Amino acid sequence: xxxxxxKGLAKAQEIYNNRGKYARSxxxxxxxxxxxxxxxxxxxxxxxxxxxxxxILGDMDQPVTLADNYLPPVMCIFCxxxxxxxxxxxxxxxxxxxxxxxxxxxxxTSFIWTNYIKTPCNFHLDIPxxxxxxxxxxFREQLEYFQKELxxxxxxxxxxxxxxxxxxAHNRQRALVREIYSLRKPDPPLISGTExxxxxxxxxGMSVHEGNLLLEEVIQEIKQRENVHEKKSRLMIWGSLIxxxxxxxxIESSGLNIVIEDTAIxxxxxxxxxxxxxxxxxxIAEHYLKEVLCPRTFRDSGKNYEHDSExxxxxxxxFAKHWKVNGVFANIIRNCDIHGYEVPVxxxxxxxxxxxxxxxxxxxxxxxxxxxxTRFQAFAxxxxx
Amino acid sequence: xxxxxxVKTMKSAKTLKTAREAGYFGKKMLTDAIKAQEEGHPIGWSxxxxxxxxxxxxxxxxxxxxxxxYGAFCAAVxxxxxxxxxxxxxxxxxxxxxxxxxxxxxxxSLRDNNYVIPEGAPGGGLARPVLxxxxxxxxxxxxxxxxxxxxxxxxxPVWNLEMPQSGVKEYYLKDNKEKNLRxxxxxxxxxxxxMENLLKRKLDHDKLKVMLDQALKTLNIAxxxxxxxxxxxxxxxxxxxxxxMIPHFYLPDDPEAYSFYERVYAxxxxxxxxxxxxxxxxxxxxxxxxxxxxxxxxFFDELSKRYxxxxxxxxxxxxxxxxxxxxxxxxxTDPLExxxxxxxxxxxxxxxxxxxxxxSPGFFNAAYLKWAKEYRADGFFAHPLMSxxxxxxxxxxxxxxxxxxxKVPGVVVPGDIIDLRVFNADEGFSKVEAFVETMDHxxxxxxxxxxxx
Ligand code: SF4
Ligand code: SF4
Numbered sequence: 111x112x113x114x115x116x117k118g119l120a121k122a123q124e125i126y127n128n129r130g131k132y133a134r135s136x137x138x139x140x141x142x143x144x145x146x147x148x149x150x151x152x153x154x155x156x157x158x159x160x161x162x163x164x165x166i167l168g169d170m171d172q173p174v175t176l177a178d179n180y181l182p183p184v185m186c187i188f189c190x191x192x193x194x195x196x197x198x199x200x201x202x203x204x205x206x207x208x209x210x211x212x213x214x215x216x217x218x219t220s221f222i223w224t225n226y227i228k229t230p231c232n233f234h235l236d237i238p239x240x241x242x243x244x245x246x247x248x249f250r251e252q253l254e255y256f257q258k259e260l261x262x263x264x265x266x267x268x269x270x271x272x273x274x275x276x277x278x279a280h281n282r283q284r285a286l287v288r289e290i291y292s293l294r295k296p297d298p299p300l301i302s303g304t305e306x307x308x309x310x311x312x313x314x315g316m317s318v319h320e321g322n323l324l325l326e327e328v329i330q331e332i333k334q335r336e337n338v339h340e341k342k343s344r345l346m347i348w349g350s351l352i353x354x355x356x357x358x359x360x361i362e363s364s365g366l367n368i369v370i371e372d373t374a375i376x377x378x379x380x381x382x383x384x385x386x387x388x389x390x391x392x393x394i395a396e397h398y399l400k401e402v403l404c405p406r407t408f409r410d411s412g413k414n415y416e417h418d419s420e421x422x423x424x425x426x427x428x429f430a431k432h433w434k435v436n437g438v439f440a441n442i443i444r445n446c447d448i449h450g451y452e453v454p455v456x457x458x459x460x461x462x463x464x465x466x467x468x469x470x471x472x473x474x475x476x477x478x479x480x481x482x483x484t485r486f487q488a489f490a491x492x493x494x495x
Numbered sequence: 496x497x498x499x500x501x502v503k504t505m506k507s508a509k510t511l512k513t514a515r516e517a518g519y520f521g522k523k524m525l526t527d528a529i530k531a532q533e534e535g536h537p538i539g540w541s542x543x544x545x546x547x548x549x550x551x552x553x554x555x556x557x558x559x560x561x562x563x564x565y566g567a568f569c570a571a572v573x574x575x576x577x578x579x580x581x582x583x584x585x586x587x588x589x590x591x592x593x594x595x596x597x598x599x600x601x602x603x604s605l606r607d608n609n610y611v612i613p614e615g616a617p618g619g620g621l622a623r624p625v626l627x628x629x630x631x632x633x634x635x636x637x638x639x640x641x642x643x644x645x646x647x648x649x650x651x652p653v654w655n656l657e658m659p660q661s662g663v664k665e666y667y668l669k670d671n672k673e674k675n676l677r678x679x680x681x682x683x684x685x686x687x688x689x690m691e692n693l694l695k696r697k698l699d700h701d702k703l704k705v706m707l708d709q710a711l712k713t714l715n716i717a718x719x720x721x722x723x724x725x726x727x728x729x730x731x732x733x734x735x736x737x738x739x740m741i742p743h744f745y746l747p748d749d750p751e752a753y754s755f756y757e758r759v760y761a762x763x764x765x766x767x768x769x770x771x772x773x774x775x776x777x778x779x780x781x782x783x784x785x786x787x788x789x790x791x792x793x794f795f796d797e798l799s800k801r802y803x804x805x806x807x808x809x810x811x812x813x814x815x816x817x818x819x820x821x822x823x824x825x826x827x828t829d830p831l832e833x834x835x836x837x838x839x840x841x842x843x844x845x846x847x848x849x850x851x852x853x854x855s856p857g858f859f860n861a862a863y864l865k866w867a868k869e870y871r872a873d874g875f876f877a878h879p880l881m882s883x884x885x886x887x888x889x890x891x892x893x894x895x896x897x898x899x900x901x902k903v904p905g906v907v908v909p910g911d912i913i914d915l916r917v918f919n920a921d922e923g924f925s926k927v928e929a930f931v932e933t934m935d936h937x938x939x940x941x942x943x944x945x946x947x948x
Contacts, residue, residue, distance in 0.1 A: 178891075179891055179895070180891050180892055180895070181888070181891065182879045182887050182888065182890060182891060184590075184879065184880070184881060184884050184887050185884060185887075185888060209662070211660060213635055214633075214634055214635040214884065214885060214888075215884070215888075217660065218856070218885075218888040218889060220662075221662065221855045221856040221889075222888075222889070222892050224662075224855060225854055225855060225892060225896075232664075233662075233665070234661070234662030234664070234665055234855075236659050236660055236661050236662070236665070238657055238659070238678075239631035239638065239655055239657055240655055240657060240682075242657075242682065242685060244657075244678055244681035244682050244685065245657060245678070245682070247678070247681075248657075248659070248674070248675070248678035251674050251678075252665075255665065255668050255671065405639070406635065408629070408631065408638050408642070408653075408655040411642075411645070411652040411653045411654075413650060414645075414649050414650040415645040415646060415649045415650075418642075418645050419645075442588060444588075444590060445590055445884065447591065447592075447634075447635045447636050447639055447884070448635055448639060450587070450588040450590070450591055450639075451587070451591065451595075451636070451639035451640055451642065451643045452639070452642075452643065453586050453587060453588060454585050454586040454587060454643065454646060455642075455643055455645070455646065457586060458646065469586070471588055471590075
């Protein structure tokens with residue numbers, strides 16, 4: 111049965127399982143498909159030209175083999191895995207590639223990608239490190255270049271209205287995702303972390319309009335179905351992204367319900383809407399630098415350590431309160447510096463709120479997942495008592 | 496990993512007299528800072544920012560020390576380990592940058608000792624800062640590390656300098672360079688306001704101008720030394736460079752650094768004029784990338800002895816850039832803009848080569864394609880590091896490009912800047928021994944292809 115005949119969660123699952131096949135079917139329908147790294151490239155611009163943005167992911171099921179000759183093992187293995195898939199032709203359907211200086215690893219992988227994996231169009235988006243006004247202006251200018259390159263590729267210009275409409279459609283997607291998050295507030299949550307992950311990954315491989323339809327179906331389905339989940343300790347995930355449902359399944363079968371994820375395939379791309387500004391690119395630039403809260407963006411220091419932590423992580427307090435979180439799993443993909451340096455800081459901050467934290471550095475491999483089970487089980491026991 | 500204290504360091508004899516004198520500058524940086532603190536001057540811990548933040552901070556009376564350099568220093572004197580262990584026990588992942596872990600461990604011991612430098616700290620330790628001057632250029636560690644120091648330096652603010660890192664194609668988009676520079680200048684102005692607020696004093700523009708003029712002169716003469724190194728046989732090798740680079744990299748505004756380079760220049764020039772090579776039996780010329788095993792520089796002396804290998808060029812990131820073209824500074828009087836142009840030039844200057852060879856990024860990578868021709872390189876020595884990702888990310892790619900585009904083969908010998916146990920000299924020797932034949936073979940290939948060397 112193809113994804114076309116399915117609806118809601120079943121459809122999300124189908125697309126999640128067959129991302130490549132689904133993307134290729136879009137191409138057969140004459141669509142253009144672009145790959146992009148992480149949650150920083152403004153995909154609104156792609157949507158405005160009817161280009162389908164496909165988020166580049168790795169594969170925890172597959173050992174990295176071809177990447178070794180290009181990206182050294184000290185690099186974050188998520189980036190290496192994504193590049194490995196690229197070298198193996200798994201992303202050979204891309205008409206374009208959007209690299210980004212999201213973090214250092216993503217930046218170098220993006221550069222190296224364009225040397226070895228060719229697409230008709232590519233653009234490297236330089237993302238500043240701060241959210242200062244000058245940085246927002248700089249980023250807006252970079253987006254103007256990005257827009258022009260896309261227009262060259264598409265052979266037509268984006269009108270301000272098209273960009274506005276695309277932004278509205280993505281804002282609608284953000285609102286729908288937040289609505290699903292609100293369905294995770296009850297105890298037990300109405301949708302599991304694993305279901306959420308498959309839905310989010312599915313939407314990150316389809317047009318925003320199709321994605322919104324899917325999200326609407328999912329919401330309706332969840333609201334209508336009997337709650338299939340059991341009560342367990344409520345877990346927030348913070349840190350490096352998780353892009354494989356085997357991982358969330360392992361966690362949720364170890365006595366925990368994942369209720370919210372502050373990660374790049376979680377709340378980060380969806381938590382705030384893009385403001386409608388006179389120059390639409392201004393609102394877009396502000397959003398990505400100021401409101402996508404990955405610790406890759408430097409926020410100006412607070413007056414002391416406590417204040418600084420509050421400025422940088424205060425939003426987690428709200429998450430914890432509203433989603434009634436019992437504990438936090440700090441997920442660190444080995445060699446992810448962005449999150450690695452934060453480990454003691456995030457622990458200090460959350461422990462200060464009375465929230466226990468489980469830190470695990472992992473190797474981004476489903477083969478080594480099972481060995482983590484006892485740690486999740488022990489954590490579940492600790493936080494339930 | 497098991498601790499192995501039997502691992503030996505290998506010191507280099509260095510071939511230049513001036514290189515043997517250069518250690519003075521490293522010590523001077525540390526002792527000057529401690530003296531400055533005693534005299535009541537504010538101290539800044541600074542990341543290397545390729546001169547972007549240094550002169551401004553110094554012109555405002557701040558004394559800078561460089562924790563990255565301190566990490567190298569602690570490693571070289573084999574005293575990094577206790578600090579690394581402290582960082583581990585504090586919960587920092589042990590795969591973070593070794594220099595960062597060294598610094599985090601040191602900062603904790605500083606805090607635990609009421610901010611009085613603990614007795615026996617290597618090199619006299621790092622004086623307590625009032626500012627952490629971070630930079631996102633090259634590597635995320637260089638601002639994430641400083642942010643995480645907040646645990647130990649409670650109320651010390653972090654400032655993060657901005658420097659665009661355009662892709663090669665994007666660099667050439669119309670007006671992009673000027674837009675990038677405008678952004679950097681705006682951010683430098685923000686930095687100045689921040690500093691004026693922090694230190695409650697104004698930036699002395701005249702002083703800054705003087706420092707900058709001096710720095711440009713020092714960088715220029717350091718570059719001229721690089722030009723001399725194109726000679727065959729090579730008058731100076733990497734073992735020399737890694738010592739003499741300290742003054743131009745960290746203290747180019749210091750007139751003493753300039754006079755030092757005058758002497759380096761004279762010494763190298765004399766060798767060139769008399770056809771004297773740094774090593775007596777130069778047979779192969781290699782380039783090295785990127786950060787060396789500081790604890791085992793003598794390894795390269797041994798490569799010279801055994802195989803006649805001269806390391807003729809190395810470590811892009813430590814080199815002074817080529818002087819900026821005159822038109823670049825035409826009519827530019829604002830020192831902040833000159834600084835912005837200098838750092839940007841350092842990072843972007845090899846985009847031209849990158850474009851010519853259709854490779855990216857320009858930084859860390861393309862310089863080696865240019866140097867391979869200019870320095871008549873027979874091989875490329877890639878040194879992947881456990882501790883420094885940015886110096887490692889592009890190594891395989893550079894190796895591939897050199898081999899594919901210029902028929903210059905590469906050998907990969909892993910090691911580390913701080914952890915001695917990762918570097919196995921014997922394995923390194925065996926690899927290089929086998930590699931010598933490869934270099935011979937590629938020499939023939941280059942000849943067949945009509946290449947100049
Ligand atoms: S660290 Fe942040 S920027 Fe880098 S890949 Fe992860 S979420 Fe994206
Ligand atoms: S990882 Fe390398 S460049 Fe980054 S701070 Fe450490 S030594 Fe410096």
